Amino acid sequence: MGNSTSIPASIDEVQSQLASTGYVCGRALATVVFLSLRLGRPLFLEGEAGVGKTEIAKALALMLNRKLIRLQCYEGLDASSAVYEWNFPAQMIAIRTAEAQGGADRGSLQTELFSKDFLIERPLLEAMRPDENGAPILLIDELDRTDEPFEAFLLEALSDFQVTIPEIGTIKAPEPPIVILTSNRTREVHDALKRRCLYHWVDYPDFEREVEILTARAPEVAENLSREIVSFVQKLRTEDLFKKPGVAETIDWAKCLLALDVVNLSPEMISDTLGAILKYQDDISKIQGSEAKRILDEASAALEPA
Numbered sequence: 001m002g003n004s005t006s007i008p009a010s011i012d013e014v015q016s017q018l019a020s021t022g023y024v025c026g027r028a029l030a031t032v033v034f035l036s037l038r039l040g041r042p043l044f045l046e047g048e049a050g051v052g053k054t055e056i057a058k059a060l061a062l063m064l065n066r067k068l069i070r071l072q073c074y075e076g077l078d079a080s081s082a083v084y085e086w087n088f089p090a091q092m093i094a095i096r097t098a099e100a101q102g103g104a105d106r107g108s109l110q111t112e113l114f115s116k117d118f119l120i121e122r123p124l125l126e127a128m129r130p131d132e133n134g135a136p137i138l139l140i141d142e143l144d145r146t147d148e149p150f151e152a153f154l155l156e157a158l159s160d161f162q163v164t165i166p167e168i169g170t171i172k173a174p175e176p177p178i179v180i181l182t183s184n185r186t187r188e189v190h191d192a193l194k195r196r197c198l199y200h201w202v203d204y205p206d207f208e209r210e211v212e213i214l215t216a217r218a219p220e221v222a223e224n225l226s227r228e229i230v231s232f233v234q235k236l237r238t239e240d241l242f243k244k245p246g247v248a249e250t251i252d253w254a255k256c257l258l259a260l261d262v263v264n265l266s267p268e269m270i271s272d273t274l275g276a277i278l279k280y281q282d283d284i285s286k287i288q289g290s291e292a293k294r295i296l297d298e299a300s301a302a303l304e305p306a
Contacts, residue, residue, distance in 0.1 A: 005064045007037045023052070023059035024205075024213045032200040033060070042158055042179035044194055047202035050246015052213075053182040056202075057139035060178065067136040069177070071123035073145045079153040083124045083163050091118055114167035125163055128173035138177040143193075144186045155193050205247065207234060213247055218254045228265045229254050231299035233277060239287070239295070245277040253277045267293040 008014045014037075015030040025033075033056070036043040045053040061068035071082055091113045098109050121129070127138040140154070157163060158179060162172035181197060183189055205213060210230045214221065221229070230250060237244045245253075253276040262269055270292040274284045287295070 007064070008034065010034070017063045018056075018059050019216070021059040021062040022216045023055055024209060024216050025052075025056075026205075026209065029056075029200055029202065032198050036180075036198050037178065039198075040176060042181060042197040044181045044183070044189075044197035044199045045202050046183045046185050046189075046199070048204070048244065048246060049184045050248040051202045051204060052247050053202050054139065054141055057137050057141075057180045057182075060180070061137045064134070064137070064178075066133055066178065067131055068139060069123045069127045069136050070139045070141055073140065073142045073150075075145055075147070077146050077150055079150065081122060082150070082153075083122050084165060085120050085122065086114065087118045087120050094118075116168065119165070119168070124157060125171065127177040128161060128163065128171055130174045135173070135175040135177045138179045140179065140181045142184060143181050143189055144183040148190060151190050151193050155190075155196060158193075158196055204234075204237060204244075207231065210234065210247060210250060214250060214254055217251045218258065221254045221258055222263070225257065225263065225265075226254065227303055228299065229257065231303050232265060232270070232296060235295045235299045235302070236277070236287070239291075241278070241283045241286070242280045243278070243283060249277045249279075265296055265299075267296055270296060 008017055011027065011030050011034045014034045015025065015027065018025055018030065018033070032043060035041070045056065047053055057070070058068060060066070094113060095109070123138065127136055143151070143154075160172075161176045162170055164170045179197075181193075204210075207230060210233075211226055214226045214230060215223075218226075233245055233250045233253070253273065256273050256276045257265075257269070260269070260273070267289075271288045274287060274292075278284045278287065
């Protein structure tokens with residue numbers, strides 16, 4: 001791997017460098033990313049699922065040529081599984097081997113069993129290790145899935161970027177990682193953690209920006225079809241749905257339509273491919289048929305010049 005790229009010198013540079021990785025963002029988001037990089041502060045991104053929060057971390061890793069380390073949060077995640085665990089099967093084999101060889105000194109065996117050879121590094125510990133390309137990007141994804149004790153632990157970890165492993169000692173990051181936390185806001189994250197970070201609400205993009213994103217991510221889709229797709233999806237988001245489609249779904253749907261050689265949207269084609277943009281059967285059955293035609297008519301009318 002080559003050397004890391006230096007931190008961009010301006011907000012415009014952040015915007016253009018992110019765009020070069022295929023991530024199109026507005027100036028407000030580029031500003032908070034720039035400040036996060038410049039000040040070394042974690043970046044907390046909230047927004048609906050599928051608006052591109054996780055993609056920012058991936059784009060930053062590409063842009064800065066840094067390693068991306070992802071901690072995927074889930075209910076019941078605790079501090080130890082986010083930091084490290086011991087390789088229990090390997091420890092058992094080492095114990096059996098020592099017994100078969102007539103038994104090693106108990107003290108030295110204990111020391112060996114809890115040495116770095118048997119340590120499995122999880123994302124938080126991995127992110128504190130030195131890297132020739134510079135501090136990695138640490139993505140703490142969907143923090144809202146965890147609970148308050150984990151948040152409290154994280155607050156401490158993000159304050160000093162060091163962890164203590166009782167059997168080994170304290171490990172401190174030589175250079176703090178670039179931290180991005182995301183939340184789909186299924187619950188409120190504690191204020192103390194938010195205050196530690198720079199905050200940005202990632203919203204659905206407006207029409208022109210979503211067309212720009214689609215063009216960047218699926219350049220082979222014809223411009224007129226891209227505009228039809230975005231107009232339809234944006235109208236769809238105004239409907240009373242259990243789960244509104246994100247930008248990720250817009251891109252997926254465009255690629256499906258491309259694979260089917262679609263030139264223009266039709267109610268039939270929309271009904272046939274709704275599973276690419278809507279992920280709940282209740283939503284799909286609500287939009288199929290005459291509703292799909294109504295939304296398409298509204299979307300087409302919105303595209304017509306005034």
